[in-house]
Each structure stands twice: as C-alpha cells, then as structure tokens.
Amino acid sequence: MKAFLIDVAKCNGCHNCQISCKDEHCGTEWMPYAADQPMTGHFWCKVEEKVRGSVPVVRVSYTPLVCGHCDDAPCAAAAKDGAVYRHDDGLVVIDPAKAKGQRAIMDACPMGAIYWNEELNLPQKCTGCAHLLDDGWAEPRCVDACPTGALSFGEEGALDLKGAEPLGPLVGLGAHAWYKNLPKRFVAGCLVDFDSREVVVDAEAVLVDEAGTEVARVPTDDFGDFLFDQVEPAAYTVRVAGRELAADVREKDLNLGDIALR
C-alpha cells in the first residue's frame, strides 16, 4: 500500500509540487494511466495558502492538497463500468477510456480533488504518477521536486505516521494522504508600559479556556511578546499583568497587539 505523508510544518509554499505535476501531465498523455491534462485550470496537486494574524504578527500557512487514494473512495463508488479502479499498489486511478462523460465521478469526491476536462469530456485527477512508479521511479513528480522534505511517499508501513491525520473531508474514508502539523490557531500579543515607553519582559501570560482551566502559560520575551501557538479553536481569555483579555479564536487566529500595562 503506497501513501503520501505531508508535513505542513516543512512546507515553504514554493509550489514545486503543483508545477511539477503540471510539467508531467499537461500536454503529455500517459495512457493507459492518464489522458493529458488541460494546460491550465486543473490542480491535481494544489498548494492552498492562508494568511493568519495581523500586523505585526502575521504568518502564512501552506497546505499542499493531493487526492487521498481512499480505501472507501466515493469516486470509485460513483463510477460505472469500473472506470475508477485500484492500482496494484493501492493508488486510485481514473481510467481515461472508461470514465468519459461520467460527471458523477467528479461530483463524488468530498475534497474536490477531481477536475473536469471539457475538451476530452473526462474527469481527471492525481494518478499517483503510476506511470512513473511502474517504470521504476521511487516517488512521483511532486514528491521528487519537493525541496524541503514536506512531501514524502512510500510504503505506508515504512512512513512515520505518528500524529498524522487525513484531511477533514476524507476522515473515515481510509485516505492514504497523511498530514502532520495542520495549522490550528495562535493567540499573540505584546505587553507595553506606555508610561516609560518600554516593553515588559518576563511577565507571565496565561491562556485560560471557557471553563476557567489554564491551557498554557508563557513568559513575555525580550520584545515583550507572548505567543500561544497551535491551540484548539475556542474562546479563551488571556491573563497578563493583571489584565484579562478576550481571545476568541474559533474562527481565526488572533494578535491582540500592544497591551498596555496598568
């Protein structure tokens, strides 16, 4: 069983995976594995980006999205004539000959990993570069081109899957694209004594949940900054220097900005 392991903490957002996939599949057909991909508009591998926080605590999280090659693949279930099949090594492949006209295949994927080829009247998606693997390659193009090791590929048993999870829409479908360090939320702030115009170093900042339980505790650093990283989306309170500030990060990350010492 082959699988992808994607550590988003190591993803620099370079788009090598997305571009190398296009380099391999646009304008070149690899029958019987894949018909050629349209020059633009398909993203068999797609780097998603999200800007988080506000000036001056801003970061960007990138998440490369690839087909999960699910055990219980809804796309396969929706296909007629066995147009979606499982390759020897477990990869889920759409047969370009049999799948013609079958829009239901595309509509079935819960994460939108399948794209419609207007010209060929065909649903298309990641093949796992099965044509290359069958030709002796150890990894598909996207993984080969990844400069940081954020993407890896191999026998599922040989990958270090500790702490890895499938993407939300594929939970329960037996997906074989595993993600590590998916972004959660952060709460940040900076403690300032505006009377002396100095940052406050080494003050305790405490993050408390709705039940009043302490979730985390950090000291402010040399710049007066504190950061609670990778916390669950929830409504919290930050206690710092005798102040209490609401920190609702259910929807998005929060930079509380400069907090005046009282």
Place this chain on the structure above:
Amino acid sequence: MTTNVKGTPIVKGLGFDSFGLGANACTVDIDEEQDKILRIRPFHFDEHQTPEELNAWKLEARGKTFEPGFKTLISPLSLCYKKRVYSKNRIPYPMRRVDWDPNGERHPETRGTSGYERISWDEAAQIVAGEIKRMHDEYSPEAILCEIDGHGETKVVHAAHGCITQLLDLCGGFTLQARQPDSWEGWYWGAKHVWGMDPLGQQNQQNNVIKDISEHGDAVLFWGCDPETTPLGWGGYMASRLCYWFTELGIKQIHISPDVNYTNAVHADKWIPVLPNTDAALQLAIAYTWIKEGTYDQAYLDTHAVGFENFRHYVLGGEDGVPKTPKWAERICGVPSYTIKALARYWAAHAVSIAHCNGGSFIRSCFAHEPARLEVALLGMQGVGKPGANQFKFMEWTLFGIPTLDPLPPSVHIPSLGAAYRGYVTGTKASFIPKTMIPEAIMNPPVQWYGHIAAGFPREDQFDGPYTFPPEGGSRIHMVWSDSPCWETCWNGGFKMQDALRHESIECVVVQHPWMENDTLFADIILPSNTKFETEDIGTDCDSGQWNVVFYERQAIQPIGESKSDKEVVAEVARALEQYGGVYEGMLDKYLGGKTDDEWIKVGFETSGVPEDLTFEEFKERQYYAFPTREDWKDIPAGIRQFHDDPEGHPLRTPSGKLEYYSTTLSHYFPDDRERGPIPHWIDEGAGHQERQYLERGRKYPFLLVSNHPHFRVHAQHDDVTWFREIETCKVTGPDGYKYEPVWVNPVDAGKLGLSTGDVVKVYNERGAVLGGVIVTERIMPGAVYQDHGARCDTVVLGEGGLDRGGANNLIAPTATTSKNAQNRQQIGL
C-alpha cells in the same frame, strides 16, 4: 500517444542571470522521436560520482546534523520552463514594422503602436547590415547604442546577451549602455566607504559563516531579505533549507521589512515592520540607544575603526541639534520607540548576524548609500567578526568566481567558462552611458557623470571622471540594437524611455529576442532568437550550495519557428556585412572566432578546471563533472574573524585598513556633497528626491511603494507562464477578466480608500500611472503598498504621464540619481 516514459535524460542549467554564469542544474528528459521536452526535474550529483568522491560535507551543531543532499533544489522558475520555450509569445520569424521604411519614411513617433509584417532572414539581415553601414558612413560607430546587459538564460557559446558587441567591436566600436551596480547600489556607493569590501560592498569574506552561526549564533536579522524568493533566480532552495535548519537549532529569525515576504511568512520568529526606505532612522536610533546605555564595544572600535567620535557626535545631535533618539526615529520609520530599544538591547546582549540576498529595495532606493553604511556602522559597534556576528548572503555564493563568498563548505574549484563565452564581458569602453541616463542621453545630450558605473569596479573608480556623452566630437545616438528589451519595465523612468525610443533622432531600432514583449514592440526590425533548449552548449552551476558542477548541454529540440540563437542571429548580420568589403571583409569568420560551436564547447571544457584525465568525449558521455568539497573546509576562518582577531595583520581595503565611520576619501573628493557626506546621515530630501511621507510631496502621494523582485518571475522573465498566472496570489483577475499585477494594501488603508480584494486600482504619481489588482492583506504594513517589479508592459498611453495596464511600476519610478556624484537608482515613492 507517448509511450516513452523515461525519455532521454540531458542536462540544462536553468538559472536566469545570464552573463555566462550558469546555475540551477536540471535534468531534462526529452523524447527524441517526437522532438519534445518531456519533463524538467532535479539534477543528481551522484549519478556518476559517489559521495566519497564528492567529499560530501555536513554541518554538525547542537547535536543536530545538516546534509546538502545529492540532487539540486530547483525552483518552480526552472520547473515551469517548458512554458517559456513553447510560449505563445515566442517570435516565430523576422519582422519589419509596417510604417518603418529604411528607404523612405521612418515614422519614429509610431513605434510602440504600429504593426509588423513577416520578412525573410535574408531581408532582415540585409536591412540591419545596411543600417550599420549607414551609421558608420553618415555618423560614427558611437551612433549605435548597444543594449546588451540584461539577465536572462545562462548560455555560454550561444550567450543571451552581448554577441552584438563581438561583431561591432570588429568594425569600429559602439556606445555601450553601461549597467549600474543596480543590484547592490547602497553597498556599492555607501558601504564600501566604511569597510572596503570590493567588488560589491557587502561582506566579501563569508566562508564558514553558516557553520559559525550554527555553532555560536543566537539570532539572524533578515534585514530586507527573502531567501524564499530571490535565491531562486539562480540558486534554488538551499537557502530555504538553511532557514529551517536555523529554526531547528533555535536561532531566532527577526525580519525587518515593510512587508511579510515569503520567508517572513513561514520562518520568522519576529517581524518588525518598517516604512519603506526609512531604515536609516531605525539604525541611527539603535546606535543612539547603544551609546546612551554603553552597550557597544568601544574597545573593538578603538583598535578596528577610525572616526567613530565624529559619528557619535552626529548621533547624539551635535551636528544638527537633533539627537537620533528612538522617539525621533519612530515618527519617521513607524517602529515604536519601545521596539527599537528592545531590539537594540537584544542585539547588544546576543551574537547576532545580518542576512541579505542583495539587500532589498532599501538598498536600491534614494539615498541607499546611507542605510547600507549605517548597517556596517552598527555591525562594527558590536564587534563584527566575533563568533556568531557577521554579515552574509543567501545567494550568489561564487559571484565573479570569488571563492570567499561561499558561506557553505566550498568546492575545491569554481569552474569558469569565460574562454568559451561569446557574449559581452564587462570592461571599459571608449563610449558608454550609464543605463539610467539613456533617455536623457538620447533626447538631451550631452550628459555627464563619475566612474565607470558597472558592478565590480573597485571603490576608487567612483572618483574617476567626470565622463561625458557624446565624447569629444562624437555623434549622438541614432540607432539602437538591443538583445535585452525590458528597459521599460525594469529600469526607473520607463515612460521616459518610451519617449526616447520614439524620439526623432532615433532612425532605427533593432531588437533580437525570443519573446514578443516589452521594448520589443518598439523595434523597427525584430530578429527571433531562441532558448537554450534549441541549442547545444556547455554550462555550470556553482550556486546550489552543494557542489560546483560543469555540464554538457545537449540540444533538446529543434528551433521553434525560424528562430536562431543570439549568436546565430548576429552571425546573419555579420554575413550580410561582408558585401561592403573593407573592414567588413571576412566578417563572419572573424565574428565566429574561427571555431564551430563544438570547438567552442571544447574550449570551455578544457579551460574550466576539470581534472586532466577526463577527456572531452567522456565528459559528453556522462554529461557532467562535479568538484568535490575542499578537504580543509573546516579550517577556513569564519567570516571576518581574522580582521576581528588581528586588524593590523588582516586590514580592510579602506585607506586606513579599518572601519571608517568618517570617510576621508569622500570628504576629499566631494566635500560639498550633502547627500553623501563623509559620515552616514539621515537624509530627508535632495535635489532629485522628495519621497518622504511627511514632506510636501508626500502629502500629495501618501503611499510608499515596495517593489520587490518578483516571486513568480525573474524581473521581466516568466510573466507569460500560465502555470503561475493561474495561482490566485500571482495575478488578480479583474472584473473584466484581465490578469492584473497584484497590489497589496493593508486593511487599514483599504478601509480609508474603500478598496477590497479584486478591485482594480491606479498607482500613480506625477510621472504617470500603472494599474494593479488589489489584494487586501495583513502582509503589508499600513502606509505602504506593495507591487512587484517586472510585470510585462501593456501600455495604454505611451510616454511621460502615460498609463500602463500591465502594472509595470518602474514606468513611474523617479529617474533622478541619489546625488550628482553617485549614479544610484531608486524605485520607491508614489
């Protein structure tokens, strides 16, 4: 149907800095039968050489290990290149502008708007040769301006730029468009006067700096530095991996810039937003804090510096009555005084290095010499050269073949293909014009300046001159021949250049280029050149940070259309010149240097420095040779440790051999220069510039434009790659479906202006306007807006005061130089 999955693997260097300096080694699989490029992928060093033969290095620090890996870390700018080769934008055959008749009306005024018709190669070569002959007869060779200085594909025998000058040198000369040290302006015109450091002005002894930081560093200041973008042009992702390595080691990464660049976005531990080109104020306030709190290294300055007292006097307000306090700086640079103090204290208490690529826009803006030399001044105050404290670069690790620029374990040799390079080699020319002065030189000669201008000259050259164009008794410009037609979008004051190209004095414009873009549309004759995939050549990659490598570049595909390599294009003209006899006799063979391509490739191979027992045939067979790591790499002193330990024994290249906080040379040569005096200062405004937000002009144009080097382009290159253009953040699709160049606007400013993501805005000043597509984002600080430079021109109204739809913001950048004595160039200020 393609059945040949593997294809035939060949090697191509897909870096885009040209000048015969290769980079970004890629393996390219081709389908020979179908004459097609199959794929572009990383190149493997260990295909024919073992890790032992390469003397594979690793860094070990704090219980962790870093290894370079055996395949190149290429970027999407290389991976996408099929799209450039097969671009719809390729010029298929020679063309003539329809209303330009060499024997009749020439209509200079319709350049940029009129259409083209197909002509044969023979006709094109005849016309160009005829025009050269006419220039020689009616004027003088200097009447021909050669624009041959751009970046571009890295070809050697088929050089992208400068083949033209090989020909014109043989028949009397030409006027050279002399390229400024535009990448390093501030370092070149400023920092050099503090610490020597030729040729660029940035620290030129960087060996083992990464090892040193890994072992001893607490923090790295990324001061206008984006290793996730700018190393990609010619280096790849080693720099990215080093940022992850620093994070793994717990080395704090502090970013100082107006925007959240692509490195800040994923690696920063701290971002200090600073308003564009106000770094000098921030730097002065840091110096002030150290002086007031006694936290700088006076003992080091006593033995390593001269003139610190003068600088101290200025910082404390002795000269102008204004102490350069954090509060003073806050008003100018937008960094709160408490953050400035915190940064100053952190820096003084820790081992801190400063990282750059080339320095960013603040090193290319008006008065860029000031922040550049202030940075060196600050480094000196904390004992630069001590463990964990140097300045270093994430790119150009073997620039100019200098072995001390590599901060990673260096290879035993930096191969040079100079002997085979058929392009232009920098040097002095009898007739030349600084690039930024071209529009003036064409429309309003004479013009005057100091120095030879080009990057690479030693500090002393800045005092040479003045020079004048046209030279005594010489002709003004009447013909332009360009192989780097992106002046409009890459150089400041592009609208003015559009006027110059349509000026009545310009009788003929010839452009040779693979793609129909930018200045190409101003040509009277267009000659289609081609990409490196269509030729056979030799190349190197010395910028990967892994091992230096020299490779054979097989031809991948047949030329597209009727295109020829730049070398062959010029050969067509050389052949056509022969009919005139005299100096032109035998011109083709003289131009070709009496050698075939293969013979030139062999010259390159033989002089590159590969081991003697490797034959040319073997080399072509295995396609590459990689040079192993130096055996003694661990023993090389880190950075400028030797100067730190023994300043007398290892002096700097300044007149005193020390850090010069007061430059006696500047005070000697330019005693009245108020914009670049002997001591680094904060400069509010100058004759050519009123870019500060709090000055009168600033109230009219209140936003400062940050125009970085593009993430998804190399300057003007790659703008037509649809695989990038479809990325949401690469272009903004307007309501009319047009792909606009993004303009980042902070939500605070967007609120004031009533803008939202997807809107089309006009970015304007007194020089004209360009359009852009708004992205409202926290990635830019309030008061500044951001739009990359290098977008493809799509000009609606040509010339000064014009309007461009493509978003080529250099069209409206100021043309003035930083001071009359420094040919600086700058971009910021709306």
